[in-house]
Amino acid sequence: MPERKLVRAYVDPGLCVGSAMCVSTSPQSFRMDSDGHAIYVADAVDETSLLEAAELCPVSAIQLIYEE
């Protein structure tokens, strides 16, 4: 089975508690918005750090979106 390609991440604002763990894990992919929530901002996918950020999120708010 071919590996699916990771295309981006999405931070669920209803779950995010603003721990900023994703920003410190993958600063090129996430930043905090003015309400204290993280948002995904990257153009290029850095797969290793995205997987790590999703795993370290204390409330599992990061969804990884794969190509269909």
Add this chain to the structure above:
Amino acid sequence: MLTVNDDLLDPEIIQNPSPYYKMLREQHPCYWNERWRGWVLTRYEDVYGALHSPKMLADRITPFFKTRLNEEERERFALTYQVLHSFVVFLDPPEHTHLRRIFSRAFMPRAVATMRGVVESYVKGFFDQWEGRSSVDLNRDFAYPFPANVIASIIGAPREDVHRFHGWADALTTLLLAGVGEDQRMDRAQNALIEFKAYLRGLYEERVKNPRDDMMSWLMEVQRNDPTLTPDDVLHSCILLVNAGHETTQDLICNTLTTLLQTRDQLALLREKPQHMKTAIEEGLRFNGPLKGTMRVAGEDIVIADKQVRSGDRILLLMGAANRDPAKFDDPERFDATRYPNLHLSFSHGIHFCLGAPLARMEMEIAFNELLRRFPKMELTSSIRWDPRILGRSIVPPINLRLD
């Protein structure tokens, strides 16, 4: 002009804080409490904003030692300072970021899921002992020993040592959560820290020789690759984990179950539809969370709700009041087991969001499902008396339940 009661430990406020919180939210959202000598925030928006603000410092230990103690005391309590100052909860970036990342790995949701079996077997073991009894003390017979056993298993301490943790954790909690009527609380806390640290050092040295599958061994592994993590960091962090994972979960169990037992329609709903357990636990956190408040120190001059807060001022963030702010929650004085979304602040928010939240949520869910299923006739027979604390919200034991 209404005069505001400055006594945060006023018996009436302790027993029922809601009317006081409502008055503060509506009339004095950023209020200088002369007796406590700090600002008090009560609106959701302001508490949330402060928890997320980089201008609000979490290190309230250094100012306390610098301004409230004299030189002789500072010297006498140097060890207490050293330990507390290394707790991730009292650190600010950039030191905070590094230590938090290390512990995040240990408590990330996937790691916590591997502890499910351990938690389930403790829950079953405790409730097996309830079978056939007509009454129990919720606190003594479950809520007190259960989280302590879980956290001991996680760090790798033998079960027969758990009773020693209780005394140490209790002494530290009295210091940190502002217990009253205890002149000796600094001495008691320091003695506990000395004993606790010596105990953990013994465990640490044993693990150096015989590593196992526990957090102490895992932290040593981290240390091998990260020279900035000192053995003291490991020991101090284990003290924090025992403390943080102990009383807060104990109080969460007691506060939530007693609230449910006094809200019969919601209890009946949960018995009939246990699929609402997750939202019911969140509602327990919102309604009577184990921490009413937390503290910050202003890192610079800042205006909050039209008041000028000066750099160095201390600020009490009352999550308990924010959690009942009608601007954020519909019908906030009602316990609604199905409330969703429920963006309460009981685990804090922002960079200090509770590391143990996934563990606490799992402990609660397993325990409450088992409790409600196995003891359908359970009734509360004690009257609820809240312990006078500024930051904590805890019921004075015993909490007697009739089971048959």
